[in-house]
Amino acid sequence: MYDLSESTSPHVSVSSSRVNPAEMEPEFASGLLTWYGGIHRRRDLRMRGTLFLSLGLLWLFVFLALPTTGLIFLSLASRGNFGDLHWTWTLDNYRRLLGFGLFGWSPDYLVILARSLWVGLVTTVLCVLLGYPLTFFIATRGPRWRTWLLFLVMIPFWTNIVVRAYAWLFILSPALPPARIAAFFNFIPPGTALFPGSVATFLGMVSTFLPFMALPLYASIERLDWELLEAARDLYASSVQVFHWVILPQTRPGLTVGVILTFIPAMAMFVVTDLLGGSRYMLIGNLIQNQFGQGRDWPFGAALCLALMALTMVGLISYRRGGVRP
Amino acid sequence: MIVQRLVVAVVAIFSLFFLYVPSLSVVVFSVNQAKYGLVWKGFSWKWYTSLFHNQIILDVALNSLVVAVISTAVATLLGTALALGMDRFPWPKRLAAAMNFLVHLPVVTPDIILAAALVLCFSLLRQLVPGFEMGLMTLIIGHVTFQLSFVTLVVRSRLAALGRDIDEAARDLYASDFYLFSRVTLPLLAPGIIAGAMLAFTLSLDDFIISFFTHGPDSVTLPIYLYASIRRGISPEIHALSTLILLVTVFLVLLSERLARFRAG
Structure with missing residues (x-):
């Protein structure tokens, strides 16, 4: 579009x-x-x-600029008993983030940080694994088919995330076949839904972000030099070699945009994890939302925001440093 | 070779199924007579009619539309001016880089951080300006803030594509500043501005995270309403509402596809 x-x-x-x-x-x-x-x-x-x-x-x-900078100061403030702010400079929020609380050390928040990184990473990898075949398939169709298939990828790209999470909620509900089949094989007790849990979370996450990976990837694959592919084949390159030496280098710009569009929002996700993941699959996004919502602990929320910013940077820098490079 | 093609095709078709099966089943069950379960009890529009008789939903939909229209208008105006200002004037390199950074910021920061920053900003403003409550106003401000940079980026890419040859030709033909701007630059830029506005409009309608943080009790938008009702459970009314949102999305995608083709000639 x-x-x-x-x-x-x-x-x-x-x-x-x-x-x-x-x-x-x-x-x-x-x-x-x-x-x-x-x-x-x-x-x-x-x-x-x-x-x-x-x-x-x-x-x-x-x-934008002032409030974002303000978050840094906010993360150094502390919270009064009624959710009011005390502008006293303290590192307590970061200490709490690292697990040092009133009752000794506990890794709860660190686990959530690590899980966010993990979920972002797995979602991105799965989207790449599905995205390459999908875009490759679309790019090799005739012009008519191509337009329609591309259109089919664009619609979910623009469909509201709440609508799409709800669709998964519905399809995984107890009365429908997926949950029944799972119950038949004793994966879950009969009459229960397939959510909340990790399976539902990853289904929701991957289907949410697949279009965000596929569209930029398609923009690159469309411009692929197909003769180079044939040349590699003529020289007896295996499929892995063709992908590694011909396709990957040519599609890296699209892949990079796709990874950025997937990894950053996936790590900060809270809609999908909230609806499909349940409390056990809490990510940093859910935690931030809690602090600014019911929890009313804004300073801690701000510290979490900065931690999320740091995680984003770490992820992007390690990608740049050649996480996917040979 | 053949095996490989087969694998690619199978994975691709599986991916498309994977993207569509949940939404399509919601669409199918939105016209089902039955309130519960998988049983097909016959075709019925009744969930849609109950939707259109629900005053809350109508109000909420109106809110969404009002916010989208106003914020898109503001963001398009400011974004176009910003793009022109950044691109068409001789700024020192440092300043240009700083402005560039500022404009790219909302694109690469996770939405939730922007939302948190806006919440902080509004609470400070509330202390300065009494009566500044969370409501349609804050919602619009929040939307404009992220739309602004998308509009600016789209318009700037169009400006970069235009280059300076035409401006120079117009100058050679003794065009005045005003004439050059209103008769040459703006008309050439129009497709970029329209594309930017379309993008901004869609982003506003679609936005959940920033609206969720910056809305007030009487300024709920559709995605927020949907989210709140989903937390109360699955129901055919939500099926119907989701289906309508899906249809609007399809319509908008088709429309901008048409516009893009029109633009390309």
Whole structure:
């Protein structure tokens, strides 16, 4: 729907590949410069530019930059008895995160952090494993089929996440075949649903994020050099070798976008885990939601947000360092 | 070779089934007469009619629409200006990089962190401005904040594709600043602006996490309402509501597909 080259790739490509046009312009001593065919005073241009920028930047500053920075300070504050904030600087929230509580050390929160990382990782890997065959299949159909199949991937991409989690909730409910079959083989007691639990969580997660992996991947696979594939085959490359040396290097841009679009939100997920995972499958997203919701412990919630930020960074950096590279 | 193709095809078709079986079964059971269970008791629209007679759902749907329309209008306006401002003026390199970072921030941060930051921001604002309660206003502000960067990115990619040749040609033909902007730049940019607005609109309708954090008691949107009712259990009314949301999604995807094709010529 939205041209993928327009809507998803700018995140990764625009910032690095853009050359600042100001560098290329010949400049006159008087502060004049040619700019898009006209001769302007630099000061005038900047004044006019500020007009364009001002509202948008102000908005992003007040509602994005300031509050995000505010989270750092909030994580150092503490909570009063009624959920009110005390702006005293303390590291208690981080200590609590690491498991040091009133009753000695317990790894509860660390387990949740590790589980978030694990769920994000497994979801991403499963989406890659399903995403390559799916997009490969679509790309090798005729143009007519391709349009329709691609359309079939786009609809779940844009379908509300609550609707999709609900659909799983329904299909795994006790009266329907999946739960009955599982009960027949004694995996679950008869008359119970297949949720909450890890199976339901991963089903929900993978189906939620598969389109987010598949669409960017498709954008890359569509541009694949198929002759290179044939050449590799002619030279007796095995399928694993073909994938590793021909397909993977050419589809890495799409794969990277897909991994970012999958891993980051998967780790922070709370809708799917809340509905399908139950309390035993709590992720950091659920914990944050609790602190800002019923728990009303905002400072601890802010500390969790920063931990999530750190996990995101760790994940992305290790991917960059060659987690998937040979 | 053949085995391999077979495996690829099987996995691909399985994936599509996997994506569609749950939603389609919800659609099928939304027109089932029976309230409980798997039994097919005949076709019926009754869950849909009960939906349309439920004043709460109508109010909630209206809220969703109002928030989406207003926030999209604001975000499109600000985002287009921001994109033009960033792209078409000679900024020092450092400043350009800082603005770039700021605009990319909502795209790479998990939504839940943005939501938490907004909650903090609104609670501080409440102390400064008495009467600033969680409501449609905060919801709209929250939506604009993430829509803004998506609009800016889409419009900027269009600006980058346009290049500067046409501007220079217009200048050579003695176009004034105003003429250049209103008769050359804006019309050429229109497809990008429309694409950005469509994206923003869909994102707003679709958003759950940020709305969940920033809504007030009387400003519930559809996804939040749906979530609250799901927690009370599975029911044919929810089937019907989900099906309607699904249909709106299909319609929007088709529409923007059409627009994209129209744009491409």
